[in-house]
Amino acid sequence: MKQERIKDLFSDWRVLVLIVLLVLSVIAIYPHFDSNGNLTTNLQYGLDFQQGSWIQLEFKAEVVGFTTTEPVDTFVANLSKSLDTDVVQVDANHLEIRKSYTQAELQPYFEAEDGTVVSYQPGISATTADLVKQILVDKINSMGTKDAKVNTITGLNGVTQYVRVEMAGVDMNQAQQIVGKQGKFEIRIQTTGNQTEHVLYGDSITSVAVPSQSPAGSGNWGVGFTLSSDGAATFQNAAITYGATTDPADHKLTMLLDNQSVYSAPLSQALAGSLQSEPTTQLFASTGSGTSGEQQATNLEIQLRAGALPVDVDIAGSGSTSASLGQHYMEMCLIAGILALIMVAFVIFYRYREPRIVLPMVLINASEIVILLGFISVIQFQMDLPTVAGLIAVLGTGIDQLVVITDEILHEGLVPSPNIYLKRLARALTIIVIAAATVLIAMLPLALMDLSTLKGFAIITMMGVIIGVLVTRPAYGRIIMDILSE
Structure with missing residues (x-):
C-alpha cells in the first residue's frame, strides 16, 4: 500500500516537473573538481567574487x-x-x-x-x-x-x-x-616637411581585425582594417593629391589619437601602385616583426577601435x-545562505513540531535555489552580491508561501477530507498567485531601469517567484496532501 502511494506520488506530473528541473539544473551547474582538486561549477562570477x-x-x-x-x-x-x-x-x-x-x-x-x-x-x-x-x-x-x-x-x-x-x-x-x-581617431598624410593634411576620421573605419602577420608573407606583424566606400574614395583622392602614391617615402601616413601620433609609416609600394587606379577598402598597418612588432600591433588595435x-x-x-577579497565574499555568502536555510528550518519546526511537514518544506525551499542556480548557469548570468541577496530573498518569500499552503490546509488543526483539501489548496494557491503578482510588479522597475547593481537582485527575485508559482508550490501541495493523508 505504501509503495503504491509513493509510486502515485512520483508519477504525478507536478512532482515529475520538479524532479526533471532539479536534474537539469544540477547538470547545468555541473559541480566537479578541477585539475587542482578544487570544487568548481559552471556558474559565472562577477567582480564581487573574483579579481577584476x-x-x-x-x-x-x-x-x-x-x-x-x-x-x-x-x-x-x-x-x-x-x-x-x-x-x-x-x-x-x-x-x-x-x-x-x-x-x-x-x-x-x-x-x-x-x-x-x-x-x-x-x-x-x-x-x-x-x-x-x-x-x-x-x-x-x-x-x-x-x-x-x-x-x-x-x-x-x-x-x-x-x-x-x-x-x-x-x-x-x-x-x-x-x-x-x-578619444577621436584621425588619419593624416604628410605633405611637405613636417606638415600634414587631414584625410579621415575614425568613423570611416568600419571594422578592425585582430593583430596578425602580414598576408604578403614578410613575417611582419600588423593590424588590418576596413574603410567604408566613401572613406576609401577619400583616402585614394588624398593619396594621389598629396603625392603619397608616387613618392611614398616622403608622404607618410600618420594616425593620431587625441592629436597624439600612434602610428606613422609610408604606404607600401603595392598599395601606392593600386591606389593610382582604384580605391581600396582593405588596409594593413604594419608594425614590425618579432615580439615587439606583435605588442605594437596589439596597442594599435586598441587605438584603432578607440577612434570609433x-x-x-x-x-x-x-x-x-582583489582575488583574496572576492574569495572572502564568496565564503561569507555561502555561509549566509546555509545559515538562512537552517534558521528557516528551525522556525518552521518550532511552529509545526512535525518533521514530516518540516522536511518537505525545507527541501522544496532548497530546490528552488538549485533550479534558480541552474537557470543562472544556462543564461550565463554573473553572480554578484545583489544576486545572492535575491537568492536569500527567494528563501524567505518561498517559505512564506509554503506556510500559507500548510496553514490553509490545516485550518483549525484538522486534516480535511480530499474534497475540502482541494478547495483549501486552490484558495491558498490563489493567495500565493496574487502575492507573487505584487512582487513581480514591485521588482519590474528595478529590472528594467539602468540600475546595474540592482538588476541582479530584481531578476533573481522575479525568477524565484515565477518558478515557485509554476513548479514548486503545486508540487508541494501534492506532496503535503500525501503526507497529511496518513
Whole structure:
C-alpha cells in the first residue's frame, strides 16, 4: 500500500516537473573538481567574487532643448561650425552637442544663430548611448576579455550620462588601457616637411581585425582594417593629391589619437601602385616583426577601435576587487545562505513540531535555489552580491508561501477530507498567485531601469517567484496532501 502511494506520488506530473528541473539544473551547474582538486561549477562570477575592475565613464556632451526662427538644418549646420563639434538633431526639439559646454556657455552661440536654449541635460541621447555600448562591447570582446559587462546609466528623461564597464580578471591598469582612454581617431598624410593634411576620421573605419602577420608573407606583424566606400574614395583622392602614391617615402601616413601620433609609416609600394587606379577598402598597418612588432600591433588595435567612439569621455569613477577579497565574499555568502536555510528550518519546526511537514518544506525551499542556480548557469548570468541577496530573498518569500499552503490546509488543526483539501489548496494557491503578482510588479522597475547593481537582485527575485508559482508550490501541495493523508 505504501509503495503504491509513493509510486502515485512520483508519477504525478507536478512532482515529475520538479524532479526533471532539479536534474537539469544540477547538470547545468555541473559541480566537479578541477585539475587542482578544487570544487568548481559552471556558474559565472562577477567582480564581487573574483579579481577584476570596474570603470564608470562620463560622456562629455549634452542634450539641449531649443527653439529657432531659422530652418533647423541651417541652424544645426551653423551651430556645429561655431561650436567646433558635431551637433546631432535628436528630435524636433532637442539637439545633442558632442562637446562639453555649460548652459551659460551655450546660450550666446544659440543667440548668435537666432536660437534659444530651452532645456539642458548633460549626457547623450539613447541612440548614441546604444552605439557607444555596442562599440565598447565589440572592443572588449576583441581583446579577449572574459566576463565583461557594459551598462549605460540612463535617466527617466532618456538622456544617458554615464556608462559602467565591469571586467572580471582584469587589473585596473589594463582596464583603463582598454576603455579608460577613449578619444577621436584621425588619419593624416604628410605633405611637405613636417606638415600634414587631414584625410579621415575614425568613423570611416568600419571594422578592425585582430593583430596578425602580414598576408604578403614578410613575417611582419600588423593590424588590418576596413574603410567604408566613401572613406576609401577619400583616402585614394588624398593619396594621389598629396603625392603619397608616387613618392611614398616622403608622404607618410600618420594616425593620431587625441592629436597624439600612434602610428606613422609610408604606404607600401603595392598599395601606392593600386591606389593610382582604384580605391581600396582593405588596409594593413604594419608594425614590425618579432615580439615587439606583435605588442605594437596589439596597442594599435586598441587605438584603432578607440577612434570609433562618437563622443569624448572622462573617467568618473573606478574600483577593483582583489582575488583574496572576492574569495572572502564568496565564503561569507555561502555561509549566509546555509545559515538562512537552517534558521528557516528551525522556525518552521518550532511552529509545526512535525518533521514530516518540516522536511518537505525545507527541501522544496532548497530546490528552488538549485533550479534558480541552474537557470543562472544556462543564461550565463554573473553572480554578484545583489544576486545572492535575491537568492536569500527567494528563501524567505518561498517559505512564506509554503506556510500559507500548510496553514490553509490545516485550518483549525484538522486534516480535511480530499474534497475540502482541494478547495483549501486552490484558495491558498490563489493567495500565493496574487502575492507573487505584487512582487513581480514591485521588482519590474528595478529590472528594467539602468540600475546595474540592482538588476541582479530584481531578476533573481522575479525568477524565484515565477518558478515557485509554476513548479514548486503545486508540487508541494501534492506532496503535503500525501503526507497529511496518513
